[in-house]
Amino acid sequence: MNADQTHDHVMMGSNWQAAHVAREQAEIRHTAGRDIPLLVTEYGASPVPGFQTWREPGRDYLASVSPALYVATQLAAFAEGGIPAALKHSLVDVPDNHNGDSTSTNLGSRNVAIFSPAPDFSPSPTALVLQMLSPLAGQxxxxxxxxxxxxxxxxxxxxxxxxxxxxxxxxxxxxxVVNRDPERDVEAELTLPDGYRKGEVATLDAPHFDSVTGVGIVTDTVTFDADTPRRVFPAHSVTTMTRPKESP
Known part of the structure; x- marks a missing residue:
């Protein structure tokens, strides 16, 4: 499939996986009669059972913005579901000359890692998403x-x-706010509690949904003049808006 088709399958897969985790939690609760913490290991963009199989459209797709949107979507679902910890697959990519070898001597799998191989260890778009969302842990x-x-x-x-x-x-x-649409900006009206008009905004910015390079985090300070302000969330983006409560 091409990158557009794969992106849509990956976003649909993120919904499927979130629902799958929720079902597991419900089954545990029903069987045990109480909540037992559920940990998630090796989550990431990949074909899922019961969902139409997709094939990576190109060498760099899994290192692009699209799987980073998947990660942001999954983490939002995990946080709302009360998952205490989730492990992204994987941390460091294998060397370029590994020739497809997937033995245990390798550190990761091609293009799904958070950081590229030595010696540069460049952060992927997924690493930037984790940089934005990790301060929210424990909140x-x-x-x-x-x-x-x-x-x-x-x-x-x-x-x-x-x-x-x-x-x-x-x-x-x-x-x-994660905008998973690969092409369309979305303008939304925000309904917030009183006293939260000023704050810091950070947005994952990229030329295209399958961009690997030219991806960065743009920050700004904003003040909203209305009780229900409107904001445009760019296509294929992740935005965090942090606001301290204003003194009365």
């Missing part, structure tokens, strides 16, 4: 919803363009 998770949000229609099916996660530490509120 209180609040309810967040998307109402009447746009949907991406593809051959793989339909999925919501926007995914949200709201967290709070003390009086600081952080809203994370």
């Amino acid at each position: 209180e998770v609040l309810e967040s919803t998307v109402e009447n949000g746009p949907r991406r229609v593809s051959a793989a099916g339909q999925y919501g363009a926007l995914v949200t996660l709201a967290t709070r530490t003390g009086d600081d509120l952080t809203l994370t």
Whole structure:
């Protein structure tokens, strides 16, 4: 498949995997009669059981922005589901000259790693997403919803363009918004608690949804003038908006 088709399958797969984890949690709760923490190991963009198999469209796709959006979507679902820890596969990529060898002497798998091989260890788009979201670890998770949000229609099916996660530490509120649509910016009206008009905004910026290079984090300080401000979330982006509560 081409990159567009693969992106849609990966985004649909993120929904499938989140629902799968939720079902496992429900089954544990039903069987044990109580909540038992569920840990997730080696999550990442890959074909999933019961879902149409896709094949990587090119050598660099799995090191691009698209799987980073998958990671952001999964982490939002894990946080809302109360997953205490999740392990991304994998940390460091194998050398370029490994010739497809997947023996245990290698450090990772081609193009799914968070960092590229030695000697540069360049951070992938997924590493940048983890950089943005890791400060949220341990925070209180609040309810967040998307109402009447746009949907991406593809051959793989339909999925919501926007995914949200709201967290709070003390009086600081952080809203994370993932726009999974590969092509379309989405303007949304935000309904926030009183006293959260000013804050820091960070956005994962990239030329294209399957970009490997030219990807970075753009930061800004914003002040909203309205109780229900509007903001444009760029296509294939992750945005975090952190706001301290204003003094009365």
